[in-house]
Amino acid sequence: xxxxxxxxxxxxxxxxxxxxxxxxxxxxxxxxxxxxxxxxxxxxxxxxxxxxxxxxxxxxxxxxxxxxxxxxxxxxxxxxxxxxxxxxxxxxxxxxxxxxxxxxxxxxxxxxxxxxxxxxxxxxxxxxxxxxxxxxxxxxxxxxxxxxxxxxxxxxxxxxxxxxxxxxxxxxxxxxxxxxxxxxxxxxxxxxxxxxxxxxxxxxxxxxxxxxxxxxxxxxxxxxxxxxxxxxxxxxxxxxxxxxxxxxxxxxxxxxxxxxxxxxxxxxxxxxxxxxxxxxxxxxxxxxxxxxxxxxxxxxxxxxxxxxxxxxxxxxxxxxxxxxxxxxxxxxxxxxxxxxxxxxxxxxxxxxxxxxxxxxxxxxxxxxxxxxxxxxxxxxxxxxxxxxxxxxxxxxxxxxxxxxxxxxxxxxxxxxxxxxxxxxxxxxx
Amino acid sequence: xxxxxxxxxxxxxxxxxxxxxxxxxxxxxxxxxxxxxxxxxxxxxxxxxxxxxxxxxxxxxxxxxxxxxxxxxxxxxxxxxxxxxxxxxxxxxxxxxxxxxxxxxxxxxxxxxxxxxxxxxxxxxxxxxxxxxxxxxxxxxxxxxxxxxxxxxxxxxxxxxxxxxxxxxxxxxxxxxxxxxxxxxxxxxxxxxxxxxxxxxxxxxxxxxxxxxx
Numbered sequence: 001x002x003x004x005x006x007x008x009x010x011x012x013x014x015x016x017x018x019x020x021x022x023x024x025x026x027x028x029x030x031x032x033x034x035x036x037x038x039x040x041x042x043x044x045x046x047x048x049x050x051x052x053x054x055x056x057x058x059x060x061x062x063x064x065x066x067x068x069x070x071x072x073x074x075x076x077x078x079x080x081x082x083x084x085x086x087x088x089x090x091x092x093x094x095x096x097x098x099x100x101x102x103x104x105x106x107x108x109x110x111x112x113x114x115x116x117x118x119x120x121x122x123x124x125x126x127x128x129x130x131x132x133x134x135x136x137x138x139x140x141x142x143x144x145x146x147x148x149x150x151x152x153x154x155x156x157x158x159x160x161x162x163x164x165x166x167x168x169x170x171x172x173x174x175x176x177x178x179x180x181x182x183x184x185x186x187x188x189x190x191x192x193x194x195x196x197x198x199x200x201x202x203x204x205x206x207x208x209x210x211x212x213x214x215x216x217x218x219x220x221x222x223x224x225x226x227x228x229x230x231x232x233x234x235x236x237x238x239x240x241x242x243x244x245x246x247x248x249x250x251x252x253x254x255x256x257x258x259x260x261x262x263x264x265x266x267x268x269x270x271x272x273x274x275x276x277x278x279x280x281x282x283x284x285x286x287x288x289x290x291x292x293x294x295x296x297x298x299x300x301x302x303x304x305x306x307x308x309x310x311x312x313x314x315x316x317x318x319x320x321x322x323x324x325x326x327x328x329x330x331x332x333x334x335x336x337x338x339x340x341x342x343x344x345x346x347x348x349x350x351x352x353x354x355x356x357x358x359x360x361x362x363x364x365x366x367x368x369x370x371x372x373x374x375x376x377x378x379x380x381x382x383x384x385x386x387x388x389x390x391x392x393x394x395x396x397x398x399x400x401x402x403x404x405x406x407x408x409x410x411x412x413x414x415x416x417x418x419x420x421x422x423x424x425x426x427x428x429x
Numbered sequence: 430x431x432x433x434x435x436x437x438x439x440x441x442x443x444x445x446x447x448x449x450x451x452x453x454x455x456x457x458x459x460x461x462x463x464x465x466x467x468x469x470x471x472x473x474x475x476x477x478x479x480x481x482x483x484x485x486x487x488x489x490x491x492x493x494x495x496x497x498x499x500x501x502x503x504x505x506x507x508x509x510x511x512x513x514x515x516x517x518x519x520x521x522x523x524x525x526x527x528x529x530x531x532x533x534x535x536x537x538x539x540x541x542x543x544x545x546x547x548x549x550x551x552x553x554x555x556x557x558x559x560x561x562x563x564x565x566x567x568x569x570x571x572x573x574x575x576x577x578x579x580x581x582x583x584x585x586x587x588x589x590x591x592x593x594x595x596x597x598x599x600x601x602x603x604x605x606x607x608x609x610x611x612x613x614x615x616x617x618x619x620x621x622x623x624x625x626x627x628x629x630x631x632x633x634x635x636x637x638x639x640x641x642x643x
Contacts, residue, residue, distance in 0.1 A: 302562035337597025
């Protein structure tokens with residue numbers, strides 16, 4: 001779709017036609033560093049106008065050099081920080097001879113030097129130094145830019161040497177114009193100049209090398225992570241999907257999908273299993289998964305509050321499991337709802353199904369599940385169990401265990417199985 | 430022909446959208462589908478469905494962003510039902526507070542989902558057991574002195590309704606259980622939803638993060 005691509009070309013056009021965007025350093029048409037030609041391209045005026053402005057500005061106490069240097073540093077930073085676009089691709093006017101370019105550079109250098117000589121704020125000599133350093137840096141750094149890679153090797157070396165020469169010369173002039181250095185020994189000055197010159201000239205390469213190293217390292221980390229995710233998905237999700245496609249039985253397919261879902265959730269949140277392992281919330285979820293898997297009936301668990309698992313809670317959990325299994329096996333329900341609420345005094349838990357239901361008074365004494373595994377177990381643990389059911393109305397099992405039973409210091413208040421829970425009166429109809 | 434509300438589906442997974450469309454069948458009229466916040470807001474404002482089935486997580490934002498975008502664009506009469514696999518309370522409470530009329534999990538059966546859409550289209554609140562559990566949790570955190578008891582606390586009857594919902598009771602069953610009319614149950618549910626949306630209770634926003642440190 002046209003208009004959504006973000007090539008430098010379209011960004012440049014967009015920048016000129018719609019809203020203003022940051023000028024880019026123009027490597028292709030640059031005479032020094034491309035500041036003037038970049039701004040000219042952004043404003044749509046000939047580059048020579050901007051260049052002339054800089055030279056004239058320079059004549060006013062050398063401000064042109066400061067403005068140019070500042071803009072250059074800023075635009076260079078903006079490009080490295082990926083804020084401004086890089087101008088690439090063939091540009092009209094590219095085919096000028098290098099002789100023409102060197103002549104232009106020489107003229108600008110001379111102009112800067114003369115202007116600086118007359119009026120620079122740092123003193124005339126220092127002005128020349130600043131001018132030489134700027135032009136020299138422009139030349140030297142351009143050698144390393146990608147736009148110049150097409151130039152023949154010898155031309156690049158000439159350009160680099162010329163740039164280095166100008167920088168060193170400029171620094172020399174600059175440093176000797178300061179009193180302390182001029183009176184110091186010549187050796188110190190020379191070493192300083194060579195050192196600063198080398199660092200400044202090689203700056204872009206050093207930066208590029210570090211940057212490449214860093215992005216390579218990040219790419220490696222990303223690809224490692226990707227490989228790990230791919231491996232896990234292959235071992236788990238893809239295998240399960242393949243299995244599901246082969247399974248004839250719909251229920252078996254659902255069970256596979258649910259088990260895979262739980263496994264994937266635990267993998268996505270590695271703390272989940274261990275965080276929930278010791279709590280009633282986590283155990284109930286686990287119990288629900290087991291029942292779902294064994295009996296193929298979805299179990300929806302809602303837990304309010306949480307408490308750590310101990311002996312009485314384990315009894316509660318086992319009774320809950322038994323109630324769920326009963327519902328799944330005998331009631332013919334389509335789903336089971338489990339609701340557990342932990343408050344300051346006790347833990348109350350409901351297991352409800354919407355299946356066939358039964359008449360609790362006529363339960364076969366052999367149904368040990370109800371009598372032993374649910375009611376008996378809860379009473380032994382210090383809690384209670386109530387079973388509400390009518391034929392055709394589903395079944396609800398209510399389990400209660402006092403929390404004070406968890407902390408013997410408080411003294412256990414045992415709630416018997418016969419205790420009528422609140423809001424049960426309507427059931428007596 | 431029975432009444433079939435108009436619906437827009439917002440979910441970034443094609444498979445889920447296809448599955449939901451298939452499950453709902455001809456119980457609703459699907460007007461369109463969207464997979465991100467911007468597309469959803471534009472589509473909903475254009476088609477003006479009665480109900481939007483809204484995923485809580487989207488690539489470019491959340492379900493709450495969609496609701497706010499639609500409201501800001503003048504779609505005040507559109508009703509939202511959150512449909513998500515997320516079981517994180519923060520996400521659910523956020524989408525309800527933004528204005529959704531209910532929340533159901535994606536494991537809901539097609540039949541129940543159809544009922545839920547119909548109920549939302551008629552202006553009622555839809556509570557899955559899980560949402561009812563979140564609500565009880567949110568309002569049960571002890572508060573020394575509620576700023577506005579009218580909004581910051583659930584009435585005993587509302588608490589009772591929420592507990593029965595959490596236990597898996599349908600509105601009809603709750604009505605029979607409490608010997609009140611279904612309409613009254615619906616009113617209680619809507620009032621709870623409103624309290625959840627307008628209460629300034631500090632707990633309601635910070636509770637979700639706190640309860641992770643049980």
